[in-house]
Amino acid sequence: MNIPEWVKDSIFYQIFPDRFANGDQANDPPNVQQWGSPPDPIHFQGGDLTGIEQKLDYLQDLGVNAIYLNPIFLSPSTHRYNTVDYYRIDPKLGTPDDFRRLLKKVHQRGMRLILDGVFNHCGRGFFAFNDLLENGKNSPYVDWFYIHGFPLNAYSRGKATRYEAWWGFKSLPKFNVHHPAVRKYIFEVARYWVEEGIDGWRLDVPNEIDDDEFWEEFRHVVKSVNPSAYLVGEIWDLMPRWVNDTHFDGVMHYPLRSAILDVLSGKTGINDFYARLLQIEQTYGQDDLFGMYLLLGSHDTERVKTLLNGDAQKLHLAYLLMFAFPGAPSIYYGDEVGLEGGRDPDCRGAFPWDESKWNLELRQWIQKLIEVRKATPLLRRGKWRLLEPAFCDGVVRMVREGGGDQLFIMANLNSEPCRITIPAGSNNPAPQQIPQDLIGGQFTVEKNHQQFEIVLPGMSGGYFSTSFS
């Protein structure tokens, strides 16, 4: 599979548009909430596209070079997953010109931008569903959805019974993508925005469009406009069906997230962690790992800091591990400054622009990891491999290698220190080469015959290179 090369070099930043930055108060809804209010599903806090544009310096300073935006098309909800018009930027977020300007400035900085494609279902205000509400069985769009009877009772309480809807939510009527006109409509939307210049689509719940031919054509439409557009599916489980040259370049790598956070939070042991990593590799194959969207959190999960009970060491290790894997690591907006929040709606809080509220140490750690990743080709393109566990419990040893070079990722998830060897191999360190942690940690290194032994204190880790110094 031809994974776009830029994806391998990317660090994504996911933005929930209403809550990142308010750059234009003129487009705020009249009942806009105070920035930083406890997030709820109903109220807007005023984030917009101009806000993102104004924070591009911030994002570049952090080091990220790609943006994934949660839905920005016209929608009555704060999450905007119930799309009303796939061609229209929500006016609460800005004008079409605001979007074009943002995209242009993103590209001028060598950054990329992908949008959230929500094609399994739409909102009740989508024109074709509205037509059904207006015309009932006489609607020209009666085949665009799965209808069981009229009237649809779309605005009464309860689950949808007269039409198929996502998880039965009346607000999310499910498209009949087997109808040619619906396919045509969706493909035209997909094409339109790629032609407008976006760098790819994150596809929402694509497994609910259980139709390989649909996705094959979707991919063809997108790639024929921009062969290096990135397609990434929201797939929560290990499902290799979705990663290949008739589907997506990668998926949101929730299984890796679970493996990292479960072992750090103590839900699972190191053996289980190893087993899960091996299963991931076996499921997708080494090559396909490079298209994965790596994440520790999203708009659909508890925030990572909350999940790890604010434990700074665990947070550092979580990012250290994620940044060591092939694919494109991502930061969920605000996580880098220690924003907390449980599951939806709490994980969608406003970004705290008051720097006194920032966890600077965490932000610097992530900044450093990004810098190292960008400076270290092995972290982006090196083959990934697990090494056998160390003698101490709770230690992870991995390697990224290529071109005769190796980078050793060592993480001690236990509270006890552990003495770890850099293993023998074709490119064994020569006695003169003292392994150094690229992230900058200072560790005690002892020479033992032709190997080095590193003493990793409890809850620490590093990226150890012997190819210099």
Next chain:
Amino acid sequence: MNIPEWVKDSIFYQIFPDRFANGDQANDPPNVQQWGSPPDPIHFQGGDLTGIEQKLDYLQDLGVNAIYLNPIFLSPSTHRYNTVDYYRIDPKLGTPDDFRRLLKKVHQRGMRLILDGVFNHCGRGFFAFNDLLENGKNSPYVDWFYIHGFPLNAYSRGKATRYEAWWGFKSLPKFNVHHPAVRKYIFEVARYWVEEGIDGWRLDVPNEIDDDEFWEEFRHVVKSVNPSAYLVGEIWDLMPRWVNDTHFDGVMHYPLRSAILDVLSGKTGINDFYARLLQIEQTYGQDDLFGMYLLLGSHDTERVKTLLNGDAQKLHLAYLLMFAFPGAPSIYYGDEVGLEGGRDPDCRGAFPWDESKWNLELRQWIQKLIEVRKATPLLRRGKWRLLEPAFCDGVVRMVREGGGDQLFIMANLNSEPCRITIPAGSNNPAPQQIPQDLIGGQFTVEKNHQQFEIVLPGMSGGYFSTSFS
């Protein structure tokens, strides 16, 4: 007031888009009705923009040089007065490119095109109203309408009670144009389409937006983009408030239509006809008559042929009279070939493209009137004046004059012949000048001292010129 010069030279053709011509079957709704079926409000017959484009030769052959399109924006209804998206061409009518191509070809032929602006109310699928359905009192758009309570019950039976709607129809929520955001939205729509190149707006029920400042700004927005854009209001009564340089260039001249059709159908006598014409002139003033949109029928009336019981002579006289007035005469699509139909929905039948069904004599009459109007500056720019009635009952005598020239419009609405004099005046015909009917009628003319006497048979008329031959 600066009435756009082109309006005075225009003959409009009004098209109800679903029923004029089907040029692209690919955009037909799946349940499209057979072309020519008895029209009903629910079913589409497949007319579209490409159909209009393909019939531009037909329209030019007829002689019209301006088109007024009933609404073409996204809407679930065949009439499309319940707008869902003011920026989107209804896909059943074509693509944005289809519209641009049509507009370009119209302009290439020296023709003009105006659209129907429906800004008093929208459809239930309009994004802001949909937002109210979704978010209730928390909607950011709660001030965009006149809301009396939630839930809105927008899709249950009966009249609207929780929100203001046009004539109480739930399907037509009335905008609160006093809200700045609504004004801004509407003005942006108005500006957008004029920037796209349309030549003006026909404004739907503008008197229900009872706000002079609104219309003053509306006019300013439109004229600042295109000073010669035509603004014509749908005003049914004599209401001079609407015709001036802070409102419209003209209105749909229903009072003239009524005067003509009432006298021809025998509802009123010639004295009443004269009185109504004088009232019209006194109401608007001579100058403002030149911006009027003259009509014998529209999508909102019985068709003229039906109203006149198919009487060919009366039909001819109706057109002869209308074409004699200042303003822009119009043909309601199909009227020229004798299409019949009572009030809505019957007056919205499909154009019969089978020429064997055409009333060729009527079409030729109209074609000739258009030709004469185009060839005769007095008919377009001459001052209009009533002459005193003839001695016989039922005879209309009018004059269009200017630059020392006069054109006499004579119509005998009675079944008895009448001897009519061409009156004495500063430019009295010299004995050598035999008055001739520009339309081509052959009448007996007798010289009587310094005047001419024309014998007008019953139910006939002509445009008599003495300025040549």
